[in-house]
Amino acid sequence: MRLLGAGIAMGLGALGPGIGIGILGYGAMQALGRNPEARGPILTNMMIAIAFTEAIAIYALIVAIILAIL
Amino acid sequence: MPKLGLKGKVVIGALVFLILVFIGALFFPVPQPEVHLSANYGGPSPEPFYKLGPIYITNTLIAAWLSILLLIGFFYLATRKMKLIPKGLQNIAETIIEIMLNFVDEVAGKENGRKFFPIVATIFLYVFINALMGLLPFFSVIGRFHTGTSDTLMQTLIHTFIPSLSPSLGQYSGPIIDVPLFRPANTDINLPLMLALVSFFSVEYWGVTSLSLRHYLSKFLRFQQLSQGLGQLVRGKIKPALGAILFGILDVFVGALESLAELVRILSFTFRLFGNMTAGEILLLMIAFLTPWMIGVIFYGLEAFLGFVQAFIFAVLTLVFATMAVAPHESEP
Numbered sequence: 001m002r003l004l005g006a007g008i009a010m011g012l013g014a015l016g017p018g019i020g021i022g023i024l025g026y027g028a029m030q031a032l033g034r035n036p037e038a039r040g041p042i043l044t045n046m047m048i049a050i051a052f053t054e055a056i057a058i059y060a061l062i063v064a065i066i067l068a069i070l
Numbered sequence: 071m072p073k074l075g076l077k078g079k080v081v082i083g084a085l086v087f088l089i090l091v092f093i094g095a096l097f098f099p100v101p102q103p104e105v106h107l108s109a110n111y112g113g114p115s116p117e118p119f120y121k122l123g124p125i126y127i128t129n130t131l132i133a134a135w136l137s138i139l140l141l142i143g144f145f146y147l148a149t150r151k152m153k154l155i156p157k158g159l160q161n162i163a164e165t166i167i168e169i170m171l172n173f174v175d176e177v178a179g180k181e182n183g184r185k186f187f188p189i190v191a192t193i194f195l196y197v198f199i200n201a202l203m204g205l206l207p208f209f210s211v212i213g214r215f216h217t218g219t220s221d222t223l224m225q226t227l228i229h230t231f232i233p234s235l236s237p238s239l240g241q242y243s244g245p246i247i248d249v250p251l252f253r254p255a256n257t258d259i260n261l262p263l264m265l266a267l268v269s270f271f272s273v274e275y276w277g278v279t280s281l282s283l284r285h286y287l288s289k290f291l292r293f294q295q296l297s298q299g300l301g302q303l304v305r306g307k308i309k310p311a312l313g314a315i316l317f318g319i320l321d322v323f324v325g326a327l328e329s330l331a332e333l334v335r336i337l338s339f340t341f342r343l344f345g346n347m348t349a350g351e352i353l354l355l356m357i358a359f360l361t362p363w364m365i366g367v368i369f370y371g372l373e374a375f376l377g378f379v380q381a382f383i384f385a386v387l388t389l390v391f392a393t394m395a396v397a398p399h400e401s402e403p
Contacts (some may be wrong), residue, residue, distance in 0.1 A: 018203070048390070055338055055342040055345075059345070061342055061349055062344070069105060069107060
């Protein structure tokens with residue numbers, strides 16, 4: 001049961017950040033297409049925002065690892 | 071021999087590759103990795119090599135010491151005989167420092183950038199060098215071992231499809247690591263926790279020293295509008311007092327939320343770095359177990375890139391929060 005919980009935790013926990021990172025990429029591509037000169041700041045800010053959303057998926061991964069191992 | 075076209079060459083190349091993979095998985099197996107979250111592969115709490123009072127000497131601590139020695143040694147050698155026109159090691163060190171300083175100045179402004187630069191650059195370099203050193207060949211493979219056997223994927227596959235062969239074909243037998251001597255330092259939860267605490271206290275310290283203590287705390291303890299409303303209530307103006315009291319309570323709530331967000335930052339920093347690095351280590355071990363030869367080198371590149379990205383994110387987030395903390399904010403009218 002614990003292992004099932006670990007699998008469900010990681011699986012459901014990766015839905016939100018996946019969609020979120022996709023939306024971020026969409027916005028960054030649009031901004032890059034409108035203004036190719038501002039490539040540096042756009043990419044830097046995109047990486048920062050992606051790190052924020054990816055952290056949520058990492059929290060789910062920690063819960064899954066703790067359920068499966070400890 | 072008939073001349074082979076492109077299609078023939080591709081087919082023969084794929085066949086040779088498959089045969090090599092088969093031979094590698096069959097005759098050169100790798101033991102199944104054990105996944106542990108604690109530092110010295112202990113249970114819920116690590117069992118250190120040596121206990122120096124309250125300090126646990128674990129394998130991640132030894133790896134952290136190695137990266138400290140590497141950084142100090144590199145910068146010491148680079149600044150020994152400094153010339154005005156840099157050459158060699160001094161040139162490399164100056165390039166690194168200049169790139170980071172330009173970036174920090176771009177985000178935080180000139181004078182604030184110079185104030186924030188040492189801690190932000192140290193955080194970036196330390197996390198990056200820790201992440202890269204975890205990929206060196208002697209990490210996670212030298213240590214206390216016992217000789218044993220371990221089932222491999224190829225063995226179970228062969229046993230399922232051809233049950234008549236001996237069940238130990240493709241099994242790994244040899245030294246299996248109990249406790250490695252070196253382990254990537256970022257996989258111990260204490261190091262990201264330490265860096266998150268350093269970042270948090272540095273941001274608070276810079277905020278309090280650039281704005282006065284009262285001004286800085288007024289971002290979190292916003293009792294101004296509530297006290298205004300209560301004063302109006304006492305003086306007898308009921309209608310504006312009710313509105314001011316309502317918004318005053320909302321303001322207090324917003325201040326509490328802001329302070330909670332500051333504290334949750336510690337947890338978020340810790341788990342972001344720890345989760346990324348531990349997941350990367352587990353991924354590398356699993357890929358080395360599942361695929362033979364050096365097919366897993368692609369994931370090495372991914373790990374190195376992820377180490378850089380996580381170090382960059384840690385440093386940039388510290389910088390951005392520090393810039394937000396020292397910016398003077400207007401008080402409510």
